[in-house]
Amino acid sequence: MTDLMNIKQSVNETVGNLVRLIQAETVNPPGNELPAILIIKDILEKAGFPPDAFNIVESAPNRVNLVARIKGDGTERPLLLSGHVDVVPVEREYWSHNPFGGEVLDGVVWGRGALDMKGFLAMYLQVFLDLFRQNIPLKRDVVLAAIADEEAGFTHGSKFLVEQHRELVNAEYALTEGGAITYYFGKTKLYTIQVAEKGVCWLRARAHGKPGHASIPHSENPVFTLAQALEKLRQAGHLPVHLSPTFLKMLDVASAQIRSPLGSLTKLLHSPVLMGILIDRMKGDGGNILRALVTNTISPTLLHAGSKVNVIPSVAEADIDCRLVPGQTPEDVKREIHK
Ligand SMILES: [Zn+2]
Numbered sequence: 001m002t003d004l005m006n007i008k009q010s011v012n013e014t015v016g017n018l019v020r021l022i023q024a025e026t027v028n029p030p031g032n033e034l035p036a037i038l039i040i041k042d043i044l045e046k047a048g049f050p051p052d053a054f055n056i057v058e059s060a061p062n063r064v065n066l067v068a069r070i071k072g073d074g075t076e077r078p079l080l081l082s083g084h085v086d087v088v089p090v091e092r093e094y095w096s097h098n099p100f101g102g103e104v105l106d107g108v109v110w111g112r113g114a115l116d117m118k119g120f121l122a123m124y125l126q127v128f129l130d131l132f133r134q135n136i137p138l139k140r141d142v143v144l145a146a147i148a149d150e151e152a153g154f155t156h157g158s159k160f161l162v163e164q165h166r167e168l169v170n171a172e173y174a175l176t177e178g179g180a181i182t183y184y185f186g187k188t189k190l191y192t193i194q195v196a197e198k199g200v201c202w203l204r205a206r207a208h209g210k211p212g213h214a215s216i217p218h219s220e221n222p223v224f225t226l227a228q229a230l231e232k233l234r235q236a237g238h239l240p241v242h243l244s245p246t247f248l249k250m251l252d253v254a255s256a257q258i259r260s261p262l263g264s265l266t267k268l269l270h271s272p273v274l275m276g277i278l279i280d281r282m283k284g285d286g287g288n289i290l291r292a293l294v295t296n297t298i299s300p301t302l303l304h305a306g307s308k309v310n311v312i313p314s315v316a317e318a319d320i321d322c323r324l325v326p327g328q329t330p331e332d333v334k335r336e337i338h339k
Pocket of ligand 1: 084117150
C-alpha cells in the first residue's frame with residue numbers, strides 16, 4: 001500500500017496528529033470529547049475527505065462521536081477501526097511532563113492518552129488517510145470511529161452508537177485497543193494481539209452480626225467476620241487455573257520465538273497443575289499478569305460497615321471486583337470462591 005519512501009512521512013504525520021489529540025483535554029469524568037473530535041474533523045477535511053463521508057453524532061453537549069467511511073465494493077461486510085478519545089483524569093503532581101503538552105522527546109510522545117488510546121487512534125486514522133489518498137480498491141467499507149465515553153460507562157459513546165446509530169458502526173470485524181504492547185524477552189521482542197477480553201462480575205460479601213455499643217465488645221461483630229473471610233481469600237492466593245485455547249496458542253507461538261532453553265519448557269505449562277505451581281512462585285508484575293491471564297481474579301475494593309464510630313454495626317459488606325477468564329461464568333467464580 002505505502003511504498004518505503006512515504007512510510008517516514010506517514011509516521012511523522014501520525015506523531016503530529018497524536019500530539020494534537022493529546023493537547024485536546026478530554027478528561028472523563030466529567031467528559032468533554034468535542035475538542036478531539038473537532039481535530040479529527042479538521043484532519044479529514046484537510047485531507048480532502050468529502051463532508052458526506054463522515055458523521056458527527058452528539059449524545060449530550062460536548063459528548064460527541066465521529067464516524068467516517070471509505071466505501072468498498074460491498075462484497076464483504078465492513079471493517080471497523082474504533083478508538084476512544086476520552087482519557088482518565090490526571091494527578092499532575094506525579095507527572096514529569098505536562099500531561100496535555102504532547103511533548104516529543106528522544107523519540108517518545110508524552111501525554112495522557114498517548115497509550116490509552118489516542119496513540120492507537122492516531123494510527124487507525126493514518127491507515128484510514130493512507131487508504132483514502134491512495135484510492136485503494138476495497139472489498140469492504142473501512143469505518144473509522146472516534147468515540148466518546150469509554151472510560152466512564154459507554155453511555156455517550158459505544159452504547160449510544162450501537163443503540164441509536166447502529167447503521168454507522170455495523171461491521172463484520174472491529175479493531176480497537178488493548179493487547180498490542182511490546183514485551184521483551186532478552187533480545188526478542190514480542191508483539192501480542194488481543195482477541196478476547198476477560199468478563200467482569202461484581203459480587204458483594206455480607207456478614208451479619210449482633211449490633212451493640214462499642215464500649216462493650218462481643219464476639220459477633222460482623223466487621224471481624226468479614227475481615228476473616230477476606231483474609232481467607234488473600235491467603236488462598238488465587239482461584240483455580242483455566243487455560244483457554246487462545247492462551248495456550250499464545251504460549252506456543254511466543255515460546256517458539258524465544259531462543260532460549262526456557263522456550264522449550266513452556267510445553268509443560270499446558271498442564272494446569274504446573275501452571276498453578278508457577279503462578280504460586282512468580283513474584284512481581286510478571287507473576288501478577290500471568291495469574292490474571294489464567295485464573296478468575298478477585299479484588300475486594302469497597303468496604304461498607306457502620307455509621308457511627310461508637311456503635312458496633314449489624315452488617316458489614318465488601319464489594320469484590322471479579323474478572324473472568326473467557327468461557328467462565330459468574331456462577332463459576334462464586335463456586336470457586338466458596339471452595
Ligand atoms: Zn482505553
